[in-house]
Amino acid sequence: MQLVLQNISHRYGGTTVLEDISFTVDDGEIVCIVGPSGCGKSTLLRIAGGLEQPGAGAALISGAPPEGSLNPLTYIFQDFALLPWRTVEDNVSLVLEDHGIERRERRSIIADVLARTNLADFAKALPRQLSGGMRQRVAIARALAVKPAIMLMDEPLSALDSQTRELLMDDLIALWSRERFSACYVTHNLNEAVRLGRRIVVLSRRPGRIREVVEIDMPLTERAARLGELETLQRRVWEIMREEAREADREISDVA
Amino acid sequence: MSHETTVPETARADAVGTRDEATLRPVPFRGGGFVHRPLGPVAPIVFLAILALWEIGSRSGFISQIALPAPSEAFGALVDLATSGMLWKHVGASLYRLFVGWTLGSLLGIAVGLAVGLFSLARAGLLPLVSALFPVPKIALLPLFIIWFGIGEGSKVATILFGTFFPTVIATYAGVDNVDRNLIRMGQSFGLSWLSIVRKIIVPGAMPAILSGFRISASIAIVLLVAAEMIGAEFGIGAYILMAGALFALDQLIAGVALLSVLGLCISWLIGKAEKRLLSWRA
Ligand SMILES: Nc1ncnc2c1ncn2[C@@H]1O[C@H](COP(=O)(O)OP(=O)(O)OP(=O)(O)O)[C@@H](O)[C@H]1O
Ligand SMILES: [Mg+2]
Numbered sequence: 455m456q457l458v459l460q461n462i463s464h465r466y467g468g469t470t471v472l473e474d475i476s477f478t479v480d481d482g483e484i485v486c487i488v489g490p491s492g493c494g495k496s497t498l499l500r501i502a503g504g505l506e507q508p509g510a511g512a513a514l515i516s517g518a519p520p521e522g523s524l525n526p527l528t529y530i531f532q533d534f535a536l537l538p539w540r541t542v543e544d545n546v547s548l549v550l551e552d553h554g555i556e557r558r559e560r561r562s563i564i565a566d567v568l569a570r571t572n573l574a575d576f577a578k579a580l581p582r583q584l585s586g587g588m589r590q591r592v593a594i595a596r597a598l599a600v601k602p603a604i605m606l607m608d609e610p611l612s613a614l615d616s617q618t619r620e621l622l623m624d625d626l627i628a629l630w631s632r633e634r635f636s637a638c639y640v641t642h643n644l645n646e647a648v649r650l651g652r653r654i655v656v657l658s659r660r661p662g663r664i665r666e667v668v669e670i671d672m673p674l675t676e677r678a679a680r681l682g683e684l685e686t687l688q689r690r691v692w693e694i695m696r697e698e699a700r701e702a703d704r705e706i707s708d709v710a
Numbered sequence: 711m712s713h714e715t716t717v718p719e720t721a722r723a724d725a726v727g728t729r730d731e732a733t734l735r736p737v738p739f740r741g742g743g744f745v746h747r748p749l750g751p752v753a754p755i756v757f758l759a760i761l762a763l764w765e766i767g768s769r770s771g772f773i774s775q776i777a778l779p780a781p782s783e784a785f786g787a788l789v790d791l792a793t794s795g796m797l798w799k800h801v802g803a804s805l806y807r808l809f810v811g812w813t814l815g816s817l818l819g820i821a822v823g824l825a826v827g828l829f830s831l832a833r834a835g836l837l838p839l840v841s842a843l844f845p846v847p848k849i850a851l852l853p854l855f856i857i858w859f860g861i862g863e864g865s866k867v868a869t870i871l872f873g874t875f876f877p878t879v880i881a882t883y884a885g886v887d888n889v890d891r892n893l894i895r896m897g898q899s900f901g902l903s904w905l906s907i908v909r910k911i912i913v914p915g916a917m918p919a920i921l922s923g924f925r926i927s928a929s930i931a932i933v934l935l936v937a938a939e940m941i942g943a944e945f946g947i948g949a950y951i952l953m954a955g956a957l958f959a960l961d962q963l964i965a966g967v968a969l970l971s972v973l974g975l976c977i978s979w980l981i982g983k984a985e986k987r988l989l990s991w992r993a
Contacts, residue, residue, distance in 0.1 A: 505895060505898060524901075525900055527899075528899070529896070529899040529900075531892060531895075531896060535892050535893055535895070535896035537893060537911065537914070538992070539917075539991040548897075548902075549900040549902070551910075552902050552903055580991050582992075600900065606899075
């Protein structure tokens, strides 16, 4: 399944947040979106997932979702968004309950996704008993449970410390190698962007426009071993962003 | 990252060497305090101590019998009441009114509170009404309720119902407003139905606020119960206290007040139990 964003513009009140954004997330492709703070990345992702209506343009999907996909466009949130009153397995169960799946099959889906995210031992734990990294793995398990075609990830690793982030990034890469999901991955962290992205969409400061799209041809699984080459790429993306980021920083401090 | 390995050996030795052994002392501890520890037996000890002092004061004549009867006399009055079989009649009548009034008031309050929290139209239409009626002392409306619902149980239950309704509405809608918007977004992003979002995300999220609203509405209910029973009732703790007051039977009056306190304690204990069960997910 493909996600096609067509000439998307959006404004909040008087301020234009996004201007004429167009790009496509192809089947099995991870597209990273980077850009200075406040340039509208989260807004763009909300529009892509149908949580917000764009002022102009359209978010489209093409192609049929894979067999058995319950929620083709599925989010992973920065703050995990787990229900604190439900255990790990019940948090996963939440997103299956509305689909009329019978209890036995639900159990087996839950057991399967928890096993795939190494959470089988924590099925009965409450979110507050888990570390940040484990909570995000629960959120990933929950997303996997609905068999998404396209994952929409809004800074999924930013709330984690750098070691945990590194581990979870490896998990994501392993997962992607197995399942080949497509993803739209918003991040602040250029290292994450070059490690995960097939393409990196660099947005300008507000109003967010596409500054440049950087293509990375290196296979995901090889990237951990070729950090040197990625380093140069990362520097290139940073060169593109630097002026924008500085200006954006100044804008925000003007407001404050 | 590489800092540690480049620190010269001598610098490290120096850092240790300059330590002044003579003035070496522990960092003063400044944390602690501002945290409550459960001290189980303290409450009963304070309670018993006050009772004992009171009893001693009465026996020794320091506290005049006319001003305040001894706790033992009040207890005697309570025993009399129990042996005459009237205790249950009074307590039962009060419990019935409290239960019916509070339950109906709370259920209606939660329903209206959810509506105000969820629907803009309900909020625009009902919230000003709630704000206008909340501060009206419901006991002032009792004569009106007597005309509407009769002198019997109806008017008393209605007083309690109205008294508990408004604080429950306010607690509930404030609780709904406080539910993390991100969780609702999450529910929408997974395609949950509106009803599922309300049932599985909004109601549990508002539960802490609803339960603390129960604490407030329960004490309001007890106050209104007594007031309503004082105005027109044959049986009930309020009626018993009023009768005792009219006869200047202070021992019975104290016994009645003690009954109310026990009632309040029981309700607060029950709500505490409910909080433990329903909110066990909180730390
Ligand atoms: N619901 C809203 N109403 C009004 N303005 C909003 C709303 N949501 C976002 N904005 C504004 O739109 C702009 C873009 O916000 P957005 O959260 O999309 O940026 P972002 O790129 O995700 O920022 P960050 O990198 O800090 O996460 C910001 O200036 C923000 O203040
Ligand atoms: Mg954002």
